[in-house]
Each structure stands twice: as C-alpha cells, then as structure tokens.
Amino acid sequence: MGFLCSLTFSIQFLLLFSSSLFTNCFTLNDLTSTHHHECHQHESNALLSFKQSFIISKSASYNPSSYPKTLSWSPSTDCCSWDGIECDELTGHVISIDLSSSLLYGSMDPNSTLFSLVHLQSLDLSDNDFNHSQIPAKIGDLSQLSYLNLSQVGETTLSGEVPTQISHLSNLLSLDLRSYILPPLDNLMINHLQLKVSTLRSLIQNSTRLEQLRLNYVSISSSLPNTLTNLTSLQKLSFRNCELYGEFPVGIFYFPNLTSLNLVQNQNLQGTLPASIGNLTNLAYLALEDNSFHGEIPQSLFRLENLEHLSLSYNFFEGSLALDMFLKLKMLNGLHLSGNKLSLFSQNRYVNLTILPPIQRLELSGCNLAGEVPTWIMNLTTLSHLDLSRNNLQGEIPYFFFRLENLTVLELANNILEGQIELDMLSKLKKLTVLGFGGGNKLFFLEGKNTSNVTIPSQIQYLELSSCNLVHFPNFIQHLQELTDLSISYNSIKTIPSWIWNKTTLQRLEIFNNLLIAEISPLICNLQSLVHLDLSSNNLVGMIPSCLGSFSQSLRFLRLAGNKLIGNIPQTYSKRNALQFIDFSSNNLYGQLPRSLVNCRMLELLDVSHNHLNDSFPFWLQSLPKLKVISLRNNKFHGAIKCPSNCTFLKLQIIDLSQNDFSGNLSSEIIKNFRSMTLSNTSDPAHFKDDVYYLQHSLIDIELLSFSMSNKGVVMDYLGVQYLHHMVAVDLSCNKIYGEIPDTMGSLNGLVVLNLSNNMFTGSIPSSFGKLSNLEVLDLSLNNLSGNIPQQLTGLTFLDFFNVSFNNLSGPIPESGQLSTFDDNSFKGNNDLCGIQLVKKCKDHSMPPLPTPEGNQDFESGSFFKSNWMVILIGYGGGLLAGLALGNAFAVDVYRLLKRIF
Numbered sequence: 001m002g003f004l005c006s007l008t009f010s011i012q013f014l015l016l017f018s019s020s021l022f023t024n025c026f027t028l029n030d031l032t033s034t035h036h037h038e039c040h041q042h043e044s045n046a047l048l049s050f051k052q053s054f055i056i057s058k059s060a061s062y063n064p065s066s067y068p069k070t071l072s073w074s075p076s077t078d079c080c081s082w083d084g085i086e087c088d089e090l091t092g093h094v095i096s097i098d099l100s101s102s103l104l105y106g107s108m109d110p111n112s113t114l115f116s117l118v119h120l121q122s123l124d125l126s127d128n129d130f131n132h133s134q135i136p137a138k139i140g141d142l143s144q145l146s147y148l149n150l151s152q153v154g155e156t157t158l159s160g161e162v163p164t165q166i167s168h169l170s171n172l173l174s175l176d177l178r179s180y181i182l183p184p185l186d187n188l189m190i191n192h193l194q195l196k197v198s199t200l201r202s203l204i205q206n207s208t209r210l211e212q213l214r215l216n217y218v219s220i221s222s223s224l225p226n227t228l229t230n231l232t233s234l235q236k237l238s239f240r241n242c243e244l245y246g247e248f249p250v251g252i253f254y255f256p257n258l259t260s261l262n263l264v265q266n267q268n269l270q271g272t273l274p275a276s277i278g279n280l281t282n283l284a285y286l287a288l289e290d291n292s293f294h295g296e297i298p299q300s301l302f303r304l305e306n307l308e309h310l311s312l313s314y315n316f317f318e319g320s321l322a323l324d325m326f327l328k329l330k331m332l333n334g335l336h337l338s339g340n341k342l343s344l345f346s347q348n349r350y351v352n353l354t355i356l357p358p359i360q361r362l363e364l365s366g367c368n369l370a371g372e373v374p375t376w377i378m379n380l381t382t383l384s385h386l387d388l389s390r391n392n393l394q395g396e397i398p399y400f401f402f403r404l405e406n407l408t409v410l411e412l413a414n415n416i417l418e419g420q421i422e423l424d425m426l427s428k429l430k431k432l433t434v435l436g437f438g439g440g441n442k443l444f445f446l447e448g449k450n451t452s453n454v455t456i457p458s459q460i461q462y463l464e465l466s467s468c469n470l471v472h473f474p475n476f477i478q479h480l481q482e483l484t485d486l487s488i489s490y491n492s493i494k495t496i497p498s499w500i501w502n503k504t505t506l507q508r509l510e511i512f513n514n515l516l517i518a519e520i521s522p523l524i525c526n527l528q529s530l531v532h533l534d535l536s537s538n539n540l541v542g543m544i545p546s547c548l549g550s551f552s553q554s555l556r557f558l559r560l561a562g563n564k565l566i567g568n569i570p571q572t573y574s575k576r577n578a579l580q581f582i583d584f585s586s587n588n589l590y591g592q593l594p595r596s597l598v599n600c601r602m603l604e605l606l607d608v609s610h611n612h613l614n615d616s617f618p619f620w621l622q623s624l625p626k627l628k629v630i631s632l633r634n635n636k637f638h639g640a641i642k643c644p645s646n647c648t649f650l651k652l653q654i655i656d657l658s659q660n661d662f663s664g665n666l667s668s669e670i671i672k673n674f675r676s677m678t679l680s681n682t683s684d685p686a687h688f689k690d691d692v693y694y695l696q697h698s699l700i701d702i703e704l705l706s707f708s709m710s711n712k713g714v715v716m717d718y719l720g721v722q723y724l725h726h727m728v729a730v731d732l733s734c735n736k737i738y739g740e741i742p743d744t745m746g747s748l749n750g751l752v753v754l755n756l757s758n759n760m761f762t763g764s765i766p767s768s769f770g771k772l773s774n775l776e777v778l779d780l781s782l783n784n785l786s787g788n789i790p791q792q793l794t795g796l797t798f799l800d801f802f803n804v805s806f807n808n809l810s811g812p813i814p815e816s817g818q819l820s821t822f823d824d825n826s827f828k829g830n831n832d833l834c835g836i837q838l839v840k841k842c843k844d845h846s847m848p849p850l851p852t853p854e855g856n857q858d859f860e861s862g863s864f865f866k867s868n869w870m871v872i873l874i875g876y877g878g879g880l881l882a883g884l885a886l887g888n889a890f891a892v893d894v895y896r897l898l899k900r901i902f
C-alpha cells in the first residue's frame with residue numbers, strides 16, 4: 001500500500017521537526033480491495049509521459065528510505081498496479097498518486113500531462129527535486145483533489161509564486177507546501193515559494209473544509225486574513241517563518257479540533273492566548289516561538305493533558321508560572337520558555353516530584369532564573385536537552401547534572417556558577433554532544449592528574465569553554481573524535497598544541513582573546529572543514545600562512561584581527577571559495593591587496609584597517625556581488641578614488657577609506673555607483689533577510705557585534721544587525737581629496753554617516769545634502785568649503801552630529817530645525833559665518849529663544865573623526881554556538897537581538 005505512507009525516519013535531522021513531513025497522508029477509501037477495472041489508456045500514457053520528464057537522481061530526495069517508484073511503471077502493465085498509483089475501483093480512474101521521496105529530478109512542465117488526470121483525489125510529490133520549478137497553474141484543474149502535498153526538503157526544489165489557481169481546489173482537506181530547510185540552514189530565511197495573500201484569501205473562501213494547512217517557509221509577507229477563522233475544521237496549521245505580521249486571528253484558538261499550531265519565527269506576529277485555549281483538549285503541539293505574543297499565559301493551558309510540545313520562547317509573555325502548574329501536562333516532552341518576561345518557578349509550593357512530566361527538552365535560557373540551580377531538574381530523569389544559559393544561576397555547579405544519563409545537550413553558559421568541573425564528571429554523560437560552560441561563569445576546568453583511567457566523553461561535538469580560567473589547552477580535547485565546534489576564547493592560553501591541527505572534523509575554531517604567542521602554524525590548513533576561524537586579539541606574530549585563503553572550500557569567516565602579524569595578505573583564494581567575512585585589521589601587514597580576492601564571490605565584509613598596506617583604490621572589488629563593507633582605514637592607500645570605467649558596487653553599504661593618502665577629485669561617477677546606499681535599496685525586506693542570513697551564516701556572535709564610531713568620548717554603537725542593516729556610511733576623512741563635493745552625493749539618501757572631514761574639498765556644500773533624510777552624522781570640518789550653509793540641511797531631522805568647523809563658510813547659520821541644536825563647536829573656524837551659536841551674530845536679527853540641545857552632547861573642538869571608527873567584533877562565550885548543533889537556538893538569539901533593537 002504505497003499510498004499510506006508511514007515512513008520511519010532514523011536520521012536525526014528530521015527528528016528535529018516535531019511534526020514529521022512524511023506521516024500525514026490521508027486515508028482515502030479502503031485501498032485493500034483489489035480493483036476490477038483496468039487503467040484507462042490515456043491516463044496510463046499521461047503517467048508515462050510524466051515519468052519521462054524526470055530523471056532518477058540519488059540526491060533528489062532526503063528520506064533515507066526513498067526509492068524510485070516510477071521504475072515499476074511500464075506500458076505493458078496495468079497502471080493501477082504501479083507503485084504509488086491507486087485507481088477507483090468502479091471507474092478505474094487514477095485517483096491517487098504518491099511519488100513522495102521517489103528520487104525524481106527535473107523541471108515541472110507547466111503543461112504536464114499530469115494535469116489531465118482530473119479524477120485525482122490525492123497527489124503527493126513531496127521530497128523530490130524539481131529544480132526550482134514553479135508550481136504549474138494547471139494544478140487548479142485537479143478539482144477533485146482533497147490531498148495535495150508538494151512539501152520539499154532542502155534548498156533547490158519548488159520556487160516562485162504559488163499560482164492563484166490553487167484556490168480552485170475546493171475539495172481540499174490537506175494542503176502541504178512546506179519547505180524543510182535543514183539545520184543549520186533552517187535559519188536562512190530564504191523562502192522559495194511565495195503565496196500572495198489574495199491567493200490565500202481565495203483558498204480560504206473555496207476550500208472551506210481544510211483540515212491541514214501547512215505553509216512553513218512559504219513567504220506570505222502579510223497579516224493573516226481574518227477569514228481564516230472560517231476554517232473551523234482545521235486540525236493542523238503551520239506557518240513557520242512565513243513573514244507574517246500583525247494580529248494573529250484569535251478565533252483560531254477556538255477551532256475545536258486543533259491538534260497542532262506552529263507559528264514559529266514570524267517575528268512581528270502579535271497576539272495573546274485566550275483562556276478558551278484550555279478547551280482544545282486535542283492540542284498536542286503548540287509552537288509560538290519567536291513571535292511577538294504578549295500577555296499572560298492562561299491557567300487553562302495547563303490542563304491540556306495531550307500537550308506534548310509547548311514552545312513559547314522569545315515572545316513577550318509575562319506573569320508567573322509555578323512548577324506545580326505543569327503536573328497535569330502528562331505528555332509534555334518539550335518545554336521552551338526562553339526569553340520572555342515570565343517569572344518562573346519562584347513559588348515554593350509543595351510539588352510531588354514523582355509526577356513531573358516526562359520532559360526531554362527543557363529550554364529556559366534568559367529566563368531570569370536566580371539563585372541555585374533548581375533541584376527538581378534532577379528528577380527530570382528523561383532529559384536529553386537542557387539549556388539554562390543566560391540566567392543568574394549561582395552557586396556550585398550541581399553534581400546531579402552528571403547523573404542525567406540521557407543528556408545530549410548541556411548548556412550552562414552565561415550564568416554565575418562556580419566551582420570545578422572535572423573531566424571525570426563529564427565522562428558520566430555518555431551521550432553528551434553539546435557542552436557549554438563559558439561566558440560569565442567562574443568555573444575551573446580540571447582534567448585531573450591521572451586521566452588514564454577516565455573515559456573520555458569522546459562523542460562531544462560542540463565544546464564551549466570560554467572564560468574557564470584555562471592557561472593551557474585541555475588535553476582531553478585531543479580525544480574528541482567528532483568535535484566540530486570548539487570555542488575556548490577568553491582564557492589565558494599561550495600556545496596551541498600541535499594535535500589541534502589533526503582535528504579535521506572541526507568546523508569552528510575560536511581562540512580569540514587569549515595570550516597566544518608564536519606564529520600561526522601552516523598546519524592550520526589541514527583543517528579543511530573549517531567554516532569559522534577566529535584567532536583575533538592575541539599576540540600572534542610572523543606571517544599569515546599563505547594557504548589560509550585557499551585551504552578550505554567551506555571557510556566563511558576568517559578573523560585574525562588584533563595581532564602582530566606581518567607580511568602580505570594571503571595571495572591565493574581558490575575559485576568558488578565561501579569566504580564571507582575577512583578581517584585582518586589591526587596587524588602590521590604590508591604590500592598590496594591581492595587581486596585574487598576577486599575570487600571571493602561570497603565576500604560581504606573586508607576589513608584590513610590599521611595596517612601598512614600600500615595600494616591604489618581597489619575599484620576591482622566592485623566585481624564582488626555581495627560586498628557590503630570595505631574598511632581600508634589607516635593604511636597607505638593612495639591615488640584617486642575612481643574606477644577606470646563604469647563600475648558598480650552593487651551591495652556596498654559601508655566604505656571607510658579614512659586615514660590614507662587618497663587624493664584627486666571625487667568624481668560623481670563613483671558616487672553613483674554606490675547604488676545600495678540609496679533608500680529604496682537599503683530598506684527592502686530582502687536586504688534585511690540577507691543581513692540575518694549573513695549574521696547567522698558567518699556565525700558571528702552578534703550579541704556583542706558592534707560597530708563603533710568614536711572620537712573623544714563620543715561613541716556611537718551600532719549593534720549587531722543595525723551594523724549591517726541600518727548602517728550606511730561613507731568615511732573619506734583624513735585624506736587629501738580636493739575639488740568639489742559632487743552634488744550626486746545627495747542621492748545616497750540611505751546614508752547614516754557621511755564623513756568628509758580633514759580633506760581639501762572646495763566649493764559649496766551641495767544643497768542636495770538636504771535629501772539625505774537618514775543622516776545621523778555629517779562631518780565636513782577641516783576643508784576649504786565656502787558659501788552658505790544650505791537652508792535644505794534644516795530638514796535633516798535625525799542629525800545627531802554635525803560639524804562644518806574650520807572651512808570658509810559664510811552667511812547665517814540656518815536657524816530652524818536640527819541645525820539650531822548644535823553649538824559653536826560645530827561652526828567655528830569659519831570667519832564669515834554668523835549665528836546665535838557664534839560670537840558673531842547675524843545683523844538685523846531678532847533672536848528666537850535658543851532651543852535646548854537634544855542629547856546635549858558635549859563635543860570638544862576639532863574634528864569629530866580625527867581618530868577611529870572601527871569594527872569591533874567581540875566574541876562572546878556562550879549559548880549561541882549551540883545553534884549550530886541545535887537547529888534554531890542561534891536564530892532565536894538573532895531575533896531576540898532584533899527585537900531589542902527595533
């Protein structure tokens with residue numbers, strides 16, 4: 001019975017999804033009886049022709065029990081007997097096609113003969129690779145369909161817009177268009193299918209009997225239509241990561257038969273949980289993680305005896321929850337409450353600990369838990385996944401953790417726990433794969449003298465030992481055969497043992513903020529699986545191993561900043577490398593920027609600031625399609641800032657060329673090429689998605705990722721996402737650029753920071769600057785600008801910092817708007833300038849009251865930008881890394897941060 005699919009999955013990735021892709025088929029009729037009719041010839045032909053449009057490819061399906069069902073399809077046999085085909089007993093028409101996980105690869109023909117099978121009631125094409133095809137509009141011809149499954153695993157399957165004709169399927173009971181994006185890519189937020197909300201509306205209007213509607217990772221980008229509450233028969237509703245926003249229709253919580261509701265990762269989706277939720281006695285799966293739900297969690301929720309999975313993490317829920325409330329949730333195995341405004345488990349009521357639910361995953365990160373680790377955790381003997389990171393837990397690390405025999409994940413980073421961890425204790429956790437101790441805790445990690453009789457917990461894949469008072473590398477790491485992630489930053493380690501270069505399973509190696517001396521061994525290039533390498537903020541000397549640009553096809557993040565490295569930047573970068581983030585800043589590197597950097601097609605950030613590089617303007621970087629940030633600050637770059645012919649920096653948002661020897665005119669052509677600095681290009685959501693993508697994929701610890709622009713006590717911090725999303729900056733300060741400031745500069749209306757100070761610009765301030773409506777910092781000081789300050793600048797309402805001092809400006813300082821909030825430091829050194837801020841008042845002037853300066857920043861005289869702005873990336877020891885292993889923990893942190901920022 002091929003149709004009744006109940007395939008069992010053994011591999012772990014699919015277990016991460018609590019509701020499984022392949023187990024939701026509908027039973028149609030009784031399929032056991034033999035059929036009396038032979039297949040209709042035209043239907044047989046249609047199926048054969050459909051079969052022929054695909055090839056069989058082993059990589060087209062993910063399900064380990066996939067097999068090519070169409071191989072059994074032969075013209076000489078009755079099509080009703082073919083694998084995956086069911087016919088109606090009476091009429092002989094094909095009514096069901098199940099080609100799920102059938103290793104089909106190829107494009108879906110919009111005119112496929114498949115759509116002539118108008119008697120079809122069930123169509124399952126899930127888990128094949130349709131090579132980015134669109135869903136054909138003719139799907140709407142199959143008006144008898146009650147079951148349609150086009151769900152897909154991986155990245156390259158169906159894409160484009162879901163045709164409106166899907167709403168013609170008025171008999172649908174189940175529609176599944178989910179994408180399964182596998183961790184760690186599930187945080188990608190690249191949705192391949194789009195569903196217009198008008199199509200969704202029509203679907204709701206026509207397919208009123210829907211029982212299952214699953215659209216995970218289909219981008220809807222809208223609020224949900226209220227008519228959704230008409231679909232009262234719904235049992236399973238999943239809208240994970242559909243870019244939904246607005247108010248979630250509360251009526252859905254009244255659907256009597258609801259068993260599963262998944263709204264994960266729609267950050268701007270708001271709502272509350274009504275008390276009536278307690279009436280949903282069949283509810284087994286409630287996942288609201290990472291949205292903007294608020295209010296109290298109704299008491300009635302805690303009487304849902306069938307609830308197995310409750311994830312409310314990363315919302316704005318408040319109120320207090322006591323342990324005894326959970327006792328009725330007898331089936332609960334996943335409880336995720338991280339990152340809310342809840343007060344948890346603080347009441348001291350008696351709880352009969354023998355009847356705690358069989359919880360396997362407990363996530364209580366960032367829950368303001370204080371005091372000692374709650375002892376009832378020891379009675380959750382079924383725990384496999386425990387995340388208590390980012391709380392204020394204190395006291396000795398309890399020994400009972402090491403008796404929870406099924407623990408695979410133990411995350412305790414960023415608490416204030418004390419005491420010693422001995423290797424011996426770890427060895428008791430035979431299944432442990434993820435261990436996070438670092439960040440904030442005051443733990444001492446001890447290997448013990450005699451490790452010979454200690455069983456090494458060799459299955460550990462992820463190990464976070466930041467800030468663990470280590471003075472050398474723990475030796476046991478050598479024996480972790482499956483180690484993929486090692487973070488051992490913020491310790492006092494001086495040397496890297498040579499065995500580390502044999503750990504070829506490593507994908508992430510972080511040893512930043514230690515006391516590493518010596519050279520970087522070229523053996524580092526053995527680590528060919530590395531994705532993320534960070535050795536910054538040490539005392540490394542010598543040259544950068546020349547292989548470092550080309551040793552790994554997977555390396556995305558390469559950071560060696562803040563060392564004492566000398567010599568050239570590595571010269572070779574293999575074609576199709578994955579580098580996204582290269583930071584060699586603050587070393588003593590010299591020579592030119594290697595032209596082979598053009599092979600880094602994925603590059604988004606290049607920071608070589610604070611070195612001794614000597615080169616001309618690297619216009620050739622314009623060929624890198626994703627490059628967002630270039631910082632050449634404080635080197636010996638020289639010559640004009642220009643391109644030989646037309647060039648376009650497609651994605652460039654931040655360019656810092658300050659403190660170099662650039663000279664010549666600034667041509668309006670080059671400015672025009674900074675297209676992504678215009679508002680229309682910076683504020684679109686796709687851009688934003690890229691940033692999150694970027695942050696996640698470069699595995700940056702964004703919590704402390706900041707981009708500071710500082711001078712004399714004034715620091716502007718742009719945290720994490722802002723740094724890449726909001727920040728649009730041009731800094732050309734402290735060079736020898738002359739000529740007029742091109743008027744076209746005013747077209748870069750996404751600019752937040754514009755610093756041209758300390759050059760030799762002449763002419764007037766372009767009035768087009770009045771169009772830079774996002775501008776927060778404008779520094780034109782220390783040039784030879786003349787003429788008036790354009791009245792248009794008064795419209796720059798976000799301006800926090802403005803400096804035109806030490807030019808030859810004349811006339812009155814515009815009095816209205818933001819400019820009036822700046823004091824004389826912004827204007828002095830211009831002999832013919834007059835205004836209320838200056839000693840020289842303008843003639844014939846009735847003085848308006850001086851507005852109180854907003855923020856009242858007390859700038860010292862001189863150029864704001866004489867010294868640095870820099871990109872500071874401070875790695876942070878703790879929970880984030882687990883995201884890699886755990887699927888979405890990392891994403892969640894990103895979203896948390898987003899919410900804090902916006």
Ligand SMILES: *[C@@H]1O[C@H](CO)[C@@H](O)[C@H](O)[C@H]1NC(C)=O
Binds near residue numbers: 110111
């Ligand atoms: C599909 O068939 C119609 C007519 O049968 C034709 O007009 C159209 O061009 C075909 N489309 C494709 C993509 O083959």
Ligand SMILES: *[C@@H]1O[C@H](CO)[C@@H](O)[C@H](O)[C@H]1NC(C)=O
Binds near residue numbers: 143170
């Ligand atoms: C409902 O389905 C019918 C065909 O079954 C179609 O003609 C009609 O346009 C659909 N209505 C909407 C609103 O999509």
Ligand SMILES: *[C@@H]1O[C@H](CO)[C@@H](O)[C@H](O)[C@H]1NC(C)=O
Binds near residue numbers: 208226227230
């Ligand atoms: C669906 O809901 C809307 C209001 O939300 C209502 O006006 C309409 O009549 C409902 N349609 C059906 C078929 O119940």
Ligand SMILES: *[C@@H]1O[C@H](CO)[C@@H](O)[C@H](O)[C@H]1NC(C)=O
Binds near residue numbers: 233234
């Ligand atoms: C809920 O399920 C029951 C039992 O299957 C069924 O009788 C009832 O009609 C369903 N309710 C709705 C609103 O579909």
Ligand SMILES: *[C@@H]1O[C@H](CO)[C@@H](O)[C@H](O)[C@H]1NC(C)=O
Binds near residue numbers: 275276277278279300
């Ligand atoms: C639960 O449903 C009952 C009817 O079955 C209703 O009377 C009651 O108001 C509902 N409870 C809530 C809290 O809505």
Ligand SMILES: *[C@@H]1O[C@H](CO)[C@@H](O)[C@H](O)[C@H]1NC(C)=O
Binds near residue numbers: 352355
């Ligand atoms: C705790 O629950 C268990 C199992 O239901 C029961 O046997 C035991 O008597 C309870 N203990 C107390 C003190 O109520």
Ligand SMILES: *[C@@H]1O[C@H](CO)[C@@H](O)[C@H](O)[C@H]1NC(C)=O
Binds near residue numbers: 352353354378379
């Ligand atoms: C809780 O766990 C501890 C340690 O395993 C055990 O001593 C105690 O009996 C357990 N309590 C209950 C009620 O199961």
Ligand SMILES: *[C@@H]1O[C@H](CO)[C@@H](O)[C@H](O)[C@H]1NC(C)=O
Binds near residue numbers: 381382405406
């Ligand atoms: C640990 O996991 C194993 C295998 O899944 C299971 O048989 C065992 O009962 C678990 N132990 C506890 C205490 O739940």
